[in-house]
Amino acid sequence: MTPTPTAPPVEAGRAAGVPRSPARRRRRRIGRFTPRDIAVIGLLLGLPLLLDLGLIWGPALASIGLSFTSWDGLGEIRPVGLDNYVNIVSNYPPFWPAVWHNLLWLAFLGLVATPFGLFLAVLLDREMRFTRFYQTAFYLPVVLSLAVVGFLAQLIFSRDYGVANAILGRTDNPVDWLGDPSINLWSVLLLVGWRHVGYVMLLYLAGLKAVDPVLKEAAAIDGANEAQTFFRVVFPTLRPVNVIVLVITVIEALRAFDVVYAINRGRNGLELLSVLVTDNIVGEASRIGYGSAIAVILLLISTGFIAVYLVQVFRREDEA
Amino acid sequence: MTTVALKDVTKVFPDGTVAVDNVSLDVNDGEFMVLLGPSGCGKSTVLRMVAGLEDPSTGAVLLDGELANDLPPRERGIAMVFQDFALYPHMSVGANIAFPLRLSGVEEGPRGERVADVASALGIGDVLGRKPSQLSGGQRQRVAMGRAIVRRPGLFLMDEPLSNLDSGLRAELRAEISGLVRELGVSTIYVTHDQAEALTMADRVAIMRKGVLQDVGTPTQVYGRPATLYVAAFLGSPRMNLLEATVYVHLDRYVTLNLGEQALYLPWDDIRARAVAHYHGERIVVGMRAEALTPVAPDTPGDVLQGRIRYLEHHGHESLAFLDIGATAIVVDDLGGPVTDERPTGAGRGLRRLGQVMQRLTGRAVGPGQPAPAARGARDSVLNDPGRHHRRPAELAVRLAPYPAVNSGHPMAVSVRMDAVHFFDERGDRIDVGWR
Numbered sequence: 001m002t003p004t005p006t007a008p009p010v011e012a013g014r015a016a017g018v019p020r021s022p023a024r025r026r027r028r029r030i031g032r033f034t035p036r037d038i039a040v041i042g043l044l045l046g047l048p049l050l051l052d053l054g055l056i057w058g059p060a061l062a063s064i065g066l067s068f069t070s071w072d073g074l075g076e077i078r079p080v081g082l083d084n085y086v087n088i089v090s091n092y093p094p095f096w097p098a099v100w101h102n103l104l105w106l107a108f109l110g111l112v113a114t115p116f117g118l119f120l121a122v123l124l125d126r127e128m129r130f131t132r133f134y135q136t137a138f139y140l141p142v143v144l145s146l147a148v149v150g151f152l153a154q155l156i157f158s159r160d161y162g163v164a165n166a167i168l169g170r171t172d173n174p175v176d177w178l179g180d181p182s183i184n185l186w187s188v189l190l191l192v193g194w195r196h197v198g199y200v201m202l203l204y205l206a207g208l209k210a211v212d213p214v215l216k217e218a219a220a221i222d223g224a225n226e227a228q229t230f231f232r233v234v235f236p237t238l239r240p241v242n243v244i245v246l247v248i249t250v251i252e253a254l255r256a257f258d259v260v261y262a263i264n265r266g267r268n269g270l271e272l273l274s275v276l277v278t279d280n281i282v283g284e285a286s287r288i289g290y291g292s293a294i295a296v297i298l299l300l301i302s303t304g305f306i307a308v309y310l311v312q313v314f315r316r317e318d319e320a
Numbered sequence: 321m322t323t324v325a326l327k328d329v330t331k332v333f334p335d336g337t338v339a340v341d342n343v344s345l346d347v348n349d350g351e352f353m354v355l356l357g358p359s360g361c362g363k364s365t366v367l368r369m370v371a372g373l374e375d376p377s378t379g380a381v382l383l384d385g386e387l388a389n390d391l392p393p394r395e396r397g398i399a400m401v402f403q404d405f406a407l408y409p410h411m412s413v414g415a416n417i418a419f420p421l422r423l424s425g426v427e428e429g430p431r432g433e434r435v436a437d438v439a440s441a442l443g444i445g446d447v448l449g450r451k452p453s454q455l456s457g458g459q460r461q462r463v464a465m466g467r468a469i470v471r472r473p474g475l476f477l478m479d480e481p482l483s484n485l486d487s488g489l490r491a492e493l494r495a496e497i498s499g500l501v502r503e504l505g506v507s508t509i510y511v512t513h514d515q516a517e518a519l520t521m522a523d524r525v526a527i528m529r530k531g532v533l534q535d536v537g538t539p540t541q542v543y544g545r546p547a548t549l550y551v552a553a554f555l556g557s558p559r560m561n562l563l564e565a566t567v568y569v570h571l572d573r574y575v576t577l578n579l580g581e582q583a584l585y586l587p588w589d590d591i592r593a594r595a596v597a598h599y600h601g602e603r604i605v606v607g608m609r610a611e612a613l614t615p616v617a618p619d620t621p622g623d624v625l626q627g628r629i630r631y632l633e634h635h636g637h638e639s640l641a642f643l644d645i646g647a648t649a650i651v652v653d654d655l656g657g658p659v660t661d662e663r664p665t666g667a668g669r670g671l672r673r674l675g676q677v678m679q680r681l682t683g684r685a686v687g688p689g690q691p692a693p694a695a696r697g698a699r700d701s702v703l704n705d706p707g708r709h710h711r712r713p714a715e716l717a718v719r720l721a722p723y724p725a726v727n728s729g730h731p732m733a734v735s736v737r738m739d740a741v742h743f744f745d746e747r748g749d750r751i752d753v754g755w756r
Contacts, residue, residue, distance in 0.1 A: 212406070214402055214406040217406070218406040218408075221372075221394065222394070222471070223424055225394070232419075236408075237409065
């Protein structure tokens with residue numbers, strides 16, 4: 001592919017060394033790209049942009065718009081203002097349990113699974129024997145899709161056929177891990193946490209590898225024991241990884257859907273906001289406006305968390 | 321303050337490299353001991369063993385006369401200054417310096433005072449609020465020193481602290497460090513590869529090469545009477561002239577040192593004559609520094625070497641002339657280069673392969689704990705192989721006044737001060753009488 005000459009056709013008959021007029025010089029600077037270049041850039045940037053706008057931003061904005069309407073998907077769209085929201089908050093039984101479950105999900109992942117993943121990363125960073133094997137073993141659950149994890153949950157926690165009850169020896173008075181609404185969320189969270197730990201572990205392991213070992217030596221000589229070295233010297237340098245881990249945790253918590261849907265379609269103690277959205281939009285009695293409103297609530301919660309944290313981080317970086 | 325004693329310390333790394341080979345060294349109270357040597361000679365490993373960051377494979381590390389092999393670094397009463405400063409990037413300068421005090425439980429008030437004192441003594445009192453990334457190299461090094469000083473330790477360990485700085489700054493900080501350490505009266509072990517630093521700062525110098533201690537002594541001792549050829553070549557700028565000489569003994573009269581086209585004569589009443597006479601018919605190494613050579617008129621009698629100037633180096637305060645005198649030079653390698661790797665033979669090779677496979681499986685270095693037997697104790701001859709066609713002609717370095725009235729190609733004669741000449745045998749050991 002030979003590059004096309006950039007001289008505009010007007011210059012073809014020009015003598016060399018003749019000074020160009022200012023207007024033409026200006027045009028040369030702007031038109032540094034050939035038409036072909038512009039076409040290629042346009043295509044490569046434009047197509048993904050169009051797809052992004054069309055498939056993500058468009059529907060998202062449309063959802064926000066639709067949340068103020070009442071629509072069954074086929075008939076006419078009737079604007080109803082804030083009615084949907086009022087209805088959800090006051091008159092929709094699964095709503096508040098779902099919010100509570102999402103928050104519990106977030107709390108469990110953020111306060112139990114993530115620190116445990118960090119702990120494993122610190123242990124594996126010590127390069128003991130078979131460290132590669134441990135890393136693989138802990139990361140393997142991440143590779144599983146959440147639907148598979150839901151299926152595994154059933155294999156383990158099923159009341160009559162599950163492994164957990166068999167091991168505990170309670171075959172005649174079985175614990176209903178998945179059916180009892182007071183404990184089934186915790187059974188699910190256990191498995192989801194198992195998966196989340198591997199993910200977080202890998203991120204922190206990468207972050208720890210980037211820590212200069214001389215810093216740890218300097219801290220050791222300055223008089224720090226292991227815990228002090230970690231919390232005062234190593235952990236503060238992991239700030240970028242912390243941001244990533246937090247964002248991922250929040251997203252995972254609020255996005256949770258597959259696991260509970262695979263177990264029991266998200267009812268009876270396993271309600272989640274995402275499942276409520278699906279229930280309202282997909283299915284026989286589709287109330288698209290209603291579902292959109294729930295989705296918008298979910299969007300607000302997600303944005304809220306992340307915005308607050310990022311503002312904090314950027315403010316701390318400005319002070320630094 | 322603290323005294324350090326290393327007794328037969330050896331360090332063998334898991335992959336078989338012998339980093340430190342049977343080193344015994346004493347550092348007295350308040351002494352400034354410099355470990356000198358090229359990269360990879362084991363000096364940093366020795367320092368880290370004294371610090372407790374590495375465990376010796378065999379041997380004892382004694383601090384104040386007590387065995388310290390099992391003491392963790394923070395219980396040894398030491399402070400260390402690293403080559404790349406090792407400042408905590410997320411803390412301010414003041415927090416960096418205060419960190420060891422904070423860990424040992426000093427309250428905030430006295431802590432702040434001590435930090436301010438140390439900072440003003442080092443000239444960084446006005447940057448206490450900044451982060452290390454906002455400081456220049458020299459300032460960072462001062463912060464690192466401040467962090468070490470503020471703890472009032474019994475022993476300073478410094479691992480090439482000035483090698484990351486530019487040369488002007490290096491000279492300035494060299495004097496500062498030296499003065500500061502003497503004022504505090506703290507024992508110090510200082511590691512460097514720069515022989516000028518070693519000779520100017522040290523109370524005593526220990527020169528190492530490939531894990532083996534070559535020589536220990538005051539700068540005057542190691543410079544004036546180097547114990548091995550390597551030490552002679554390593555210290556001093558310009559480098560000592562090392563010539564190959566064949567010895568012929570004329571009993572009761574003199575000993576001839578045949579340098580090729582010319583010869584030097586050692587009178588029989590020189591006390592070293594008898595020691596050199598043992599090597600009758602053999603080749604030894606004759607070393608003379610540039611300061612032992614004086615330009616004289618060509619027909620001067622006595623120990624005079626005739627030569628032709630090969631090239632001149634003008635250093636501003638002096639000029640160096642390099643003469644061709646028809647002699648062969650002795651080349652001492654790895655005066656600054658990396659240590660070459662010796663490949664084990666036969667069975668050793670197979671074991672190493674297995675070690676590599678195991679290493680990949682377990683993610684950890686697994687290998688023979690014993691060093692390769694062939695590597696230790698073998699010392700080759702420093703003399704040229706007689707069959708070689710390439711014999712490097714000697715270039716005798718002579719000091720002249722700045723910008724002399726001579727040029728390349730000029731003939732020049734130099735008189736040799738025989739009492740400043742050194743002799744080394746083919747293994748590199750000094751030929752001498754008496755102790756040093």
